[in-house]
Amino acid sequence: MGGSIRQQMDQYLTDKKDDHVDFLKQLVGFDSRIINDGATGKEGEIQKFIANKLSEMGADELDIFEPENDRIKDLPGFNPNHDYTDRPNVVAVFRGSGGGRSLLINGHCDVVDTGNESLWTSGPFSCEEREGYLFGRGTADMKGGLGAAILALEAIQKVGIKLAGDVIFTSVVDEEAGGNGTLACVERGYRADGAMIMEPTGLEVHAANRGAFLAEFKVVGRPVHASLKGFGVNAIDKAFKLINALYELEKSWLLTKRHPLLSNPTINVGQISGGDGASIVAGECTVRFDVEFFPREYDVDGQEFVVDKNQVKQEVQDWLTRSCEGDEWLCEHPVQIHWYQDTSAFQTDLDHPLVTTALDSIKRSLGKVTLSGFPAGCDGVYLANIGRMPVIIFGPGRIHQAHTVNEYLEVKQYIDHIKATANFIIDWVGIAGGVEIDQ
Ligand SMILES: [Zn+2]
DSSP, X not given: OOSOHHHXXXXXXXXXXXXXXXXXXXXXXXXXXXXXXXXXXXXXXXXXXXXXXXXXXXXXXXXXXXXXXXXXXXXXTOOOSOXXXXXXXXXXXXXXXXXXXXXXXXXEOOBOOOOOGGGOSSOTXXXXXXXXXXXXXXXXXXXXXXHHHHHHHHHHHHTTOOBSSOEEEEEESOTTTTOHHHHXXXXXXXXXXXXXXXXXXXXXXXXXXXXXXXXXXXXXXXXOBGGGGGGSBOHHHHHHHHHHHHHHHHHHHHHHOOOSSSOOOOEEEEEEXXXXXXXXXXXXXXXXXXXXXXXXXXXXXXXXEEOOHHHHHHHHHHHHHHHHHTSHHHHHSOOOOEEXXXXXXXXXXXXXXXXXXXXXXXXXXXXXXXXXXXXXXXXXXXXXXXXXXXXXXXXXXOGGXXXXXXXXXXXXXXXXXXXXXXXXXXXXXXXXXXXOOOO
16 A cells, blocks of 8 residues: 555545445444343344454454443442343454554443334334444444444554554443443453544543432321312422422522533422322422532632542432421421432543643544533543543534434444544554554
8 A cells, every 4th residue: 555654544445345344334234232221231232243353453452341330330320239240351462563652542332222113214223324324233333433442443543553652442231220241341351542432522632520419208198188288288399399499599500600611500300199189188209419510620620530429319308407497397398308329420630631632633634623511411420530531522423312212323433533543543543563654
């Protein structure tokens, strides 16, 4: 092949475009759904396929292992009662010649359920291509990114580039129900100088994600016949009072909290249940809500500080307790919040070389780049907060395309992601012998 290395790479990717689309069709063709919120799952077959591919690519080490709950149960974010029989993680290590920075690439192979399949225009696992888009469960979240990263690594090899740093490729299970797959990889000791996750960011570089709590509280009342309402206490009415209090807190957050990459923290009341019928003053009401929070914030003087998630919980509880104190009944029957799920937040320093290298490299590959934050939770928190690695999220497709009927991915974004990722890997881990690459 003639021309510069980058030109050779471009030519190779152009020649291989149809094969690369076929590869994603194969990945989507595997029904790798989690079942019962991850209690079990069907990731076994696709992981065999991916392990095979990584082996053919000459991985120096291939580690295929089922997550063991006993080994990860004490780590923050662990989700209990999931069975990993025939649901292995696949880790492939490609050793560099030495002297370069290492990169851990993380993608999940599981997908969420398909919902009402009669609403899909084509089968969720058939991956039909129509007018430049691929349709199917997992195209955006995140077999597109997972496949693209594998092909990026393959492209580097095919063009004949020998890398200096190690690349650790991890295809994990059970991300959609919490992240035990990645937790097991981190517990097993897989680390690198930087990590990339291919969740759908629309080819933006995301260096942070918000955290989220799920919580509930129960309000008790004094049930009586509706005709005697004044002699009872309606738990639904009292719950409304506290819901309004939560939204007052949310409003104060909207006015005081800010982050350069993330949209503001919110409180969303997502479920209420209570009462026994129209003719009865409600004796009980349960309110379930979600609290989104930042990894870092700015104080009134503009000084950045790291958010302590326990303080966020305390602030919400204190706010509700004070609201109860202003009400005679609630003062005697205060509510206690039960926090039943949490997803942490993470942030990589925006001037970290992983972030700046990715921005420079992707801009050169694609002509433009945007730095932003991921609105949803993802496995980045485990890599960043437990693995202590700098993390970026960079993938094709957008989050609003995920988890929906007719999930789709634009073919161009997928192809662009292969190109940008190949160039980013080269720029981050370097070329063997310290060869300067032509730009
Ligand atoms: Zn995902």
